[in-house]
Amino acid sequence: MRNKQLVGVSMIALLALLTSCRKGGEDxxxxxxxxxxxxxxxSRPLVQSGTFQNSGEVPVILPGEAVSLAFSAAKGQAVSFAAMYGWSNDLFFAPANPGIALYSEDGMPMEGDVSSAIKLWDNGTRINQAPGESVTHPGMAESAPKPVMEVSGTDEQGNSYAQASTMLKATLKYDGNSMFTLTITNISGNTANATPFSPGVWAISYIAGGDLLSPNPLYETDKPTANGLTELAEMGDNSVLGSHLAEQTGIxxxxxxxxxxxxxxxxxxxxxxxxxxxxxxxxxxxxxxxxxxxxxxxxxxxxxxxxxxxxxxxxxxxxxxxxxxxxxxxxxxxxxxxxxxxxxxxxxxxxxxxxxxxxxxxxxxxxxxxxxxxxxxxxxxxxxxxxxxxxxxxxxxxxxxxxxxxxxxxxxxxxxxxxxxxxxxxxxxxxx
Missing domain, CATH: 2.60.40 (Immunoglobulin-like)
Incomplete structure (x- = not known):
């Protein structure tokens, strides 16, 4: 009888155990x-990029004409752009790397004339002729391509140039909510170096951990030209470099x-x-x-x-x-x-x-x-x-x-x- 009682208790305990493993009828x-x-x-290193050209009858930006770019940016980011000095063999305008600063150290958006950031650069692939309407394009190739270098006053052939900031005016306007407008104006007609500007490209790098992912998005000083910059600097063709930048732009x-x-x-x-x-x-x-x-x-x-x-x-x-x-x-x-x-x-x-x-x-x-x-x-x-x-x-x-x-x-x-x-x-x- 006692054994039957133990069996009964064991069955009850087993049933209790099984019940405890179920909730709402589920195992x-x-x-x-x-x-x-x-x-x-x-991932991609550039948060935004694009191309620009004159919206008029011809894509080049003539003296007295201007183009504008709209973009967004956070503190630490910079905007860079490049356009050919049209009446040259392979010179181009661009800000010094990493580009034009968009905020001050205390986080205030930059506005007004930022032309002082603009430089004139030699692509290093053509021998420079005297700048002007009579320049032959693309001209004579360098026997060995040289690195990209700044042109400050004169080039290696002794040709003279006005300061970049007196030929190209760059103006920033803050539109609110991190949005900016950059206006590029051709003011070269006021100098001895009157020239059209070619269609161009622009780019903004992501910033992570305080560092720009692409601090040299368009060119690197003292390094060979790359990624389609030659086509831009020699012929004003922004398509190759624009396509390269598009591939580098994303999330x-x-x-x-x-x-x-x-x-x-x-x-x-x-x-x-x-x-x-x-x-x-x-x-x-x-x-x-x-x-x-x-x-x-x-x-x-x-x-x-x-x-x-x-x-x-x-x-x-x-x-x-x-x-x-x-x-x-x-x-x-x-x-x-x-x-x-x-x-x-x-x-x-x-x-x-x-x-x-x-x-x-x-x-x-x-x-x-x-x-x-x-x-x-x-x-x-x-x-x-x-x-x-x-x-x-x-x-x-x-x-x-x-x-x-x-x-x-x-x-x-x-x-x-x-x-x-x-x-x-x-x-x-x-x-x-």
Whole structure:
């Protein structure tokens, strides 16, 4: 009889154990899975670039004529441009590297006449004739190409030139919200070196960690000409160098440490589109990349089982691909069960308040494989947007956000500033 009672107790205990492994009729037996998140963005060093020419009947910029360029920039960034001194063999105008400074040391936008930054340069591929309308193009080639060098007063053949700033006037105007207009005016008619300017090119480099990614976007002093500058300097053809710059222009952004949450329920605990930020820490993640406040809050939410914040080794942020260097990646082993959902969030680092996150109600935590298609890019609605990677109020560019209060919405693509790659071309999320 006693043995039967023990068997009965054992059966009750077993049933209790099985019941404890079930919640809401679902199997709570755990299994191990690993989430890996990688920044797979094939980054570019230039945030903006373009070409310019006269909008009149001819593309060249004659004495007395002007062209204007519009662009966005953050503190530390500079704008560079190049245009041929038309009545020369291979001379061109350009600012000294890295370009024209756009903000003062205290962060005030530069305005007014910035012509003093402009220099006259020799491309080093043609023997210079006396400048003027009678110059033969392209002229006699140098027996051995020389490096790019500044022409200050006279060239190697003894030809004389007025100062670049007396031939080309450059004027900056700040248009607000990190936007500038640069106007280039041909004032050479007032000098002994009257000349048309050719169509040109312009570029602005990303800045990361206080350093420009491309501090010499158009040329390098004392180094051979490259990338289509010869076509510009000899013939005024900006197409080759313009195409090269276009290939170097695009997206560069790190990702903040990855927030991972495993939870149960019918709603994503991180956010909901159409609603404003809940004030639980998502704002800090979206504006500064700090997930600590949101992670602490999530640990108090019913149904949340696990919360992780995953920084990249050495760098903390997940850097994109840079040249041959692969992008950063992080991994975390998780204990999940049937019925668990999984969601992530990370800041689009060079933005005001954009963040990547799992769409809708995340993904089934038990599934395996690439789940990158479940990720979207969202605007948190708590900071005024600027050109990503070129905004003076972006925290990761040493700025202070301009507060606003809007509902969380997907970031359009293309958006008001640029066209982004597809989500899966920026980050990869895998469960394995």
């Amino acid at each position: 709570m037996t755990g299994t191990k899975t690993t989430i890996t998140v990688e920044n797979v963005l094939d 560069f952004t790190p990702l903040s440490p990855i927030l991972v949450v495993v939870y149960r329920g019918s709603e994503n605990p991180l956010y909901k589109t159409g609603e404003k930020d809940r004030g639980k820490g998502l704002k800090a993640l979206a504006q500064t990349g700090d997930a600590s406040m949101l992670a602490a809050y999530l640990k108090t939410v019913d149904g949340v089982r696990e919360v992780y914040v995953l920084p990249a080794e050495n760098t903390t942020v997940l850097l994109p691909k840079i040249g041959d260097q692969p992008g950063s990646r992080v991994s975390q082993q998780l204990q999940v069960a049937k019925g668990d959902r999984l969601a992530i969030a990370t800041m689009y680092g060079f933005s005001n308040d954009w963040f990547f996150a799992s769409k809708d109600n995340g993904v089934d935590a038990m599934q395996k494989g690439d789940v990158s298609a479940s990720i979207g890019l969202f605007d948190n609605g708590t900071a005024a947007n600027q050109f990503p990677g070129a905004g003076i109020t972006q925290v990761n560019l040493a700025g202070t956000p301009l507060e606003e209060s809007k509902a969380i919405e997907p970031v359009p693509n293309p958006n008001a500033f640029t066209t982004l790659p597809g989500i899966s071309d920026m980050l990869n999320v895998t469960l394995h």
